[in-house]
Amino acid sequence: MTFLVDLPVWAAIPVCLLLLSGSAITLAGAIGIVRFQSFYERLHAPTLCTSGGVLLIATSSMIAFGVLQNRWIVHEVLIVIFMIVTTPVTLMLLGQSALYRDRAEKNPEVPRKTETAKTDPKIDIGV
Amino acid sequence: MRYWFPYPVLSLLLLGFWLLVNQSVSPGQILLGTVLSVSLSWAMVNLEPSKPRLRRPGAALRLAGFVVRDIAQSNIAVLGAVLSRRKRPVQSAFVMVELQLQDDNAIALLACILTTTPGTAWLEYDRQTRMLLIHVLDTADGKDWQSIVTHRYERLLREIFE
Numbered sequence: 001m002t003f004l005v006d007l008p009v010w011a012a013i014p015v016c017l018l019l020l021s022g023s024a025i026t027l028a029g030a031i032g033i034v035r036f037q038s039f040y041e042r043l044h045a046p047t048l049c050t051s052g053g054v055l056l057i058a059t060s061s062m063i064a065f066g067v068l069q070n071r072w073i074v075h076e077v078l079i080v081i082f083m084i085v086t087t088p089v090t091l092m093l094l095g096q097s098a099l100y101r102d103r104a105e106k107n108p109e110v111p112r113k114t115e116t117a118k119t120d121p122k123i124d125i126g127v
Numbered sequence: 128m129r130y131w132f133p134y135p136v137l138s139l140l141l142l143g144f145w146l147l148v149n150q151s152v153s154p155g156q157i158l159l160g161t162v163l164s165v166s167l168s169w170a171m172v173n174l175e176p177s178k179p180r181l182r183r184p185g186a187a188l189r190l191a192g193f194v195v196r197d198i199a200q201s202n203i204a205v206l207g208a209v210l211s212r213r214k215r216p217v218q219s220a221f222v223m224v225e226l227q228l229q230d231d232n233a234i235a236l237l238a239c240i241l242t243t244t245p246g247t248a249w250l251e252y253d254r255q256t257r258m259l260l261i262h263v264l265d266t267a268d269g270k271d272w273q274s275i276v277t278h279r280y281e282r283l284l285r286e287i288f289e
Contacts, residue, residue, distance in 0.1 A: 025206065032209035040248065041219045044205060044264040047245040052202040074147055088242040088249060095250040095262070111221045111260060113253075 003068065011067040015060045022056030029053065039098050043091060050087045054080060134168040141167055177231050186286040193279055197244050205245040208265055220266045224259045224276045226252070233288040237280055247272070 032045030058076035066073045102110040141164035208217050228234050241249045251260040
């Protein structure tokens with residue numbers, strides 16, 4: 001970490017601010033997993049880390065290494081793109097397996113399959 | 128030519144990506160990257176993806192602007208929901224949204240947008256009924272998700288992809 005001494009002050013301040021706020025958002029996402037009540041609410045907490053946290057930390061890394069090494073700062077862009085593209089896959093898998101389990105257990109709080117929901121006038125689907 | 132290079136743009140992008148990740152343009156890396164990108168595009172042939180035809184870069188830019196703004200706003204909203212001290216739990220709910228999008232790539236992009244935005248989680252999309260099930264963390268703000276998805280995202284996505 002000694003090379004960070006070379007970072008000029010005007011760059012160090014935004015780098016620190018972005019890094020700290022990104023870490024704080026990621027921590028908040030972790031706290032959210034503990035604090036939320038149901039599984040589906042808990043699905044939302046990690047998206048804080050994968051959107052806000054990743055964006056802020058990647059931006060701070062871009063500034064730091066753009067200033068220090070004068071190199072192309074595309075790795076961070078690739079990280080953000082891959083984060084955005086891959087998060088839905090795991091999230092949908094988790095969500096659908098939870099839906100499948102809750103429907104198998106006939107949990108009344110979970111909506112039924114859409115075919116039955118559409119023909120059932122009691123369920124407002126907002127069409 | 129088409130037989131050997133079924134997806135020329137994809138191959139070029141993969142080669143560029145390979146060279147970027149390795150941070151080198153040495154002949155060995157270019158050779159390795161070319162072999163990888165051409166053979167991977169053959170693998171894509173078996174997946175039979177629908178080839179997207181992108182139009183209207185202006186609409187894509189506007190969509191990117193909407194998405195960045197929505198991500199920022201919903202980050203703050205979900206942060207508030209996580210850290211608030213109130214005892215009352217958040218009013219989360221399942222919401223049904225009817226989609227009009229036809230293009231698979233556009234639907235995939237919509238999934239990325241809705242998932243990356245904190246506060247909405249894409250759960251299930253039914254191709255037959257075109258109904259999308261999302262889970263919304265906080266419904267207390269009274270947002271109409273059907274109109275948000277239709278008017279903000281779907282309109283622009285259809286301009287871009289269809």
